[in-house]
Amino acid sequence: MDLLVAEGLELVQLIAEDGTPHPDRAHEVAHLVDQLPALYETMVVTRELDEEFVNLQRQGQLALFPSCRGQEAAQVGCAAALRDTDWLFPQYRELGAFLHRGIDPGGIGLMWRGAWHGGLGLIERAVAPMSIPIGTQALHAVGAAMASTWLGDGGVTVAFVGDGATSEGDVHEALNLAAVRKAPCLFYVQNNQWAISTPLADQMAAPSIAHKGVGYGMPGVRVDGNDILACMAVVEQAAARARAGEGPTLIEAVTYRLGPHTTSDDPTRYRTQAEVDVWLARDPIARCRAYLGHLGTWDDSLEDEARAKAAVLRTGLRAAVFDAPDPSPLELFDHVFTEPTAELRAQRAELAAEIDRAG
Amino acid sequence: MDLLVAEGLELVQLIAEDGTPHPDRAHEVAHLVDQLPALYETMVVTRELDEEFVNLQRQGQLALFPSCRGQEAAQVGCAAALRDTDWLFPQYRELGAFLHRGIDPGGIGLMWRGAWHGGLGLIERAVAPMSIPIGTQALHAVGAAMASTWLGDGGVTVAFVGDGATSEGDVHEALNLAAVRKAPCLFYVQNNQWAISTPLADQMAAPSIAHKGVGYGMPGVRVDGNDILACMAVVEQAAARARAGEGPTLIEAVTYRLGPHTTSDDPTRYRTQAEVDVWLARDPIARCRAYLGHLGTWDDSLEDEARAKAAVLRTGLRAAVFDAPDPSPLELFDHVFTEPTAELRAQRAELAAEIDRAG
């Protein structure tokens, strides 16, 4: 089964909304199914930590947090189909991918606390710092993918972008450059239907985001982003294609942002509860669980273990973030250049003196 | 005949390379054919003036000139299918369109002489100043098209861009915005195969530029840019569609830049004469003439009249440009703002004094 048919605009789905397996394709994804119990756990942990981040924000411990609730399958499924050495270039909402990579939630928390830009502990796991300016990271991903080819490391690079991001010039330039250079780069668009208050219909007029592949000469695939198996299968094929030197793929993972844009946002200003309810019924975690039930591999202990693991991580996150001491403001002067200039040394001394005087 | 079929990726051609009419479509374009003798003249005049601009550059009268040789049908055909009040947003190579609009070649010449940016006498004819930063004018066109809708003036706006320009983020953003707003805007891409030394194959990997329409939800049409009748027919239909409120169209006019990128360029560094020869054989002017011959409407006096008119315009151009006096440098201070600021008045006085002292 080739999921990357050039104008493959039907939604790839391997698990139906009620959890039943796709009638014909079970054998093709057998090798992925084994991973599902572990990934189920990651999704549950993602959901729970997401909740903890929101709590911490409410308690004044974080400045802001963008919840990924509803997008767990899209994120965990993507990360799971890759190698741990494949570089990821996230936007900011990819908690599920971060956790699958084994990134310490505390390093994410410190970013949202406002302790350091971009997050800590990501780079060490081949994940670029979170990128706030929408779409810009897609170009970094292409450059990194070109570098991978030159290094011959067999790596695939993934640019995570949102549906809103597809409007930015940088994402266009990234898709085009990747296609021209046949860079081993996947463009993984989480179409969560909204860019803050702007629905996809005000963002673009194309029949789907995946349709944009045609104009770049790369496959465009539309996958059910709430179906973890489908996400894995599509990413696996696209990654294999990229590793084989056949170039980039544009993947649209159709999903939904169940929460507000960030903790500062009030989505009731622009969307109805009825719409949210439709998507609540399509919960990716419940779907995975139902699927495992259909396969007969579900076991309640899986849930218990996931919750237990989540509890530990929640505690760890709270410990890392709650009233965490701030870095020294003087450190800011140390990272502007390899060596601070004379001017920066002088300014550092000025601030140090000011801090001293203030006691 | 609907030339704007959504994925219409066959080349629209109404006159075969040897000048024979399309076997089935003659009746459909009958209303355009009447204009051809006049347009033939405009093409000849364009070719001749183009030559004169190049001469003037060689004589040190112009700093630079980008020849449109080979693209006359694409340009004149497009302009001819529009109303004179439809705004055009050119790149810089659109001499044929300018002449069809009745713009004084002298105003174009003064730009290339370096007397004033953007050209003189364009705005008065609903043509925006020439735009050097590639692709940027496409966004102005969309804004102007939106304004047209609000004004209810029934106008269509045309963004001229090159094949190279399609890589720029701005062109993407323009296509997307126009599609979302259903702006009455045509994107007229003259695919002349080269962006300075960069061939289309290094610019993009899509099967054609017209294929990009799909990703924006607008028709993408590929037309033979050396077939003036086809260009007119396609633009006419796209303009009618836009005027009817049905939104923008992406038109790829496939043509060739027979000359160097500009008078500073040496194309032998990057392309073969054999390639140029192929396109020399497809000369748009000769094709139009042969077509008129096939129709039986050709008359040698047409050629004579065109040449005579061209001669007059060449003389006019030389007169306007040759050793033309420069504007006063002090004028620069007058157009920065509606009213010069105190600082600008002071600087203007400074320069005036400096000029005085220098005698």
Place this chain on the structure above:
Amino acid sequence: MAPTAAVGEAQELTMVQAINAALADAMEADDRVVVFGEDVARQGGVFRVTEGLWDRFGPQRCFDTPLAESSIIGSAVGMALRGFRPVPEIQFDGFTYPAFDQIATHLAKYRSRSRGLLSMPVTVRVPSFGGIGSPEHHSESTESYWVHTAGLKVVVPSGAADAYSLLLDSIESDDPVLFLEPKRRYWAKEMVDRGARREPIGKAVVRRAGETATVVTYGGLVGTALEAAEVAAADEGWSLEIIDLRSLVPLDFETIAESVVRTGRCIVFHEGPRTLGMGAEIAARVQEELFFNLEAPVLRATGFDTPYPPARLESTWLPGVDRLLDTVERSLGYDHG
């Protein structure tokens, strides 16, 4: 939405409400005024600055754009060219950068390129500057970029009343204006009279008269400077003169000069990085034109030459009362040369 009141009757408004009122009044007065940007319509803007405009003026006059800043400015250029008066919003300071090309190469240069034939009456509203604990790229001081770019006016209100009046002036101006709104003063209240205009663009205002030294500032730091002046008066007996520039282009150098001639000392106070911040230009001008009047060099109390810090560090990094008063003290430490 701004509470309604009869024209001519002053109301207490936050800066958010005042800007909202100015937009509504401008749209009411001239139907060529259109407001657009990311999330400005349905949502009323992430700071609610455009709240209610979509409802009141309809989706043609107030609309959401795709997420693409270059297209926001580029399309505004096209609208202006066809006679409209666009008032685009760029959601945050740092997101003007993707639109930098359209601003610098077109918005700023169209009048000049067209030899005065085409005006660019575009007011680019930008929630700007730091101080509210935002994530990266949401706290940038962008004014130096615009001030250096010939052809742009740059307006920075310090409070609600000025924001109302200066925004109306900006929208009515035929020149392009970068209207930088200090987010940290968005919720500060002031009496706003919708029936009257204050000093026009290009006129600075002395917010507090003094003799000891002149503090030149703008935007969010005007309030901080006034606070510092209180402290200085109480603790040190200094009397600081505080000048609110209100617009950086045009720069009201006369008001600065008139003050510095009296005080002999000048401190520029702004939050962006010091090198080539607005303080550099003012210092250069003051020393050039008032060389013999200065008792001390013009000094700068500013942000540092680092990227804007993460939220937890911003209050230390930002110039506040202490940095300003330390700088005044340094100025006073100079004896006659």
Place this chain on the structure above:
Amino acid sequence: MAPTAAVGEAQELTMVQAINAALADAMEADDRVVVFGEDVARQGGVFRVTEGLWDRFGPQRCFDTPLAESSIIGSAVGMALRGFRPVPEIQFDGFTYPAFDQIATHLAKYRSRSRGLLSMPVTVRVPSFGGIGSPEHHSESTESYWVHTAGLKVVVPSGAADAYSLLLDSIESDDPVLFLEPKRRYWAKEMVDRGARREPIGKAVVRRAGETATVVTYGGLVGTALEAAEVAAADEGWSLEIIDLRSLVPLDFETIAESVVRTGRCIVFHEGPRTLGMGAEIAARVQEELFFNLEAPVLRATGFDTPYPPARLESTWLPGVDRLLDTVERSLGYDHG
């Protein structure tokens, strides 16, 4: 392509040849160095600066990009992150603007954002400044934008020998460098020793010693200043000290100070618009740190606050020998305060 010569043997090269030689030597020395941009490969660049690199190092190390400047810088960021040392070219100064966002939000901030974990050894080469009769947007002085943006080094060579040495230093530096090449000096020749390095980035050089006044300049105007100094010596008996900054970040303030302490007079000479041009920063610094040493205010001989003029007007608009000497005269007109 640069004429070949044995290493260590000085050759007379144009600046174009010297830059070409530096690129070739850097690519030879380190295969992580990659050169790309619009028309740099087959064509060898519109100024032939990259001529021969594609042939010699192959299409992986030297390649043409699509026409999209943001992608040129954005992809360079990604390459740097994976250990390469990209040397992208932006074809002309004015076309850095579409890449402004990638430069300001990422190239400048990645090291800081990653808390020092990731370096950005990217050298952005930009044929820059005016003086050669180019069309609109091809003659911009962009340095103020980069100098104000924390995290970027800004290097501007004035001649072939410096261009060679400073470019190698830039490519070897782990910090991002905006390398602004003064097009008007592209064809000027100088002896270049490929075996040796000159003063490093961050070190200014006194190109001519003098006592009457200090002229601080860089890039294409260094030659003009030296010319002016000759005229001034011959006609007026003035002895001008000419400082070539070579890099604007880091700024070698020590060399400026050492000179101004002696001369008591300082003129900054650059071609970009005056307001917030580099002259503003230098004037601000000099008056701040050398207040008691100045006999006259720091003055600026610069371009004007207008868009860059059309080619026929540029020679009048640009600061030349006359404007500089008028300004020196103005400086000398100040008596002790």
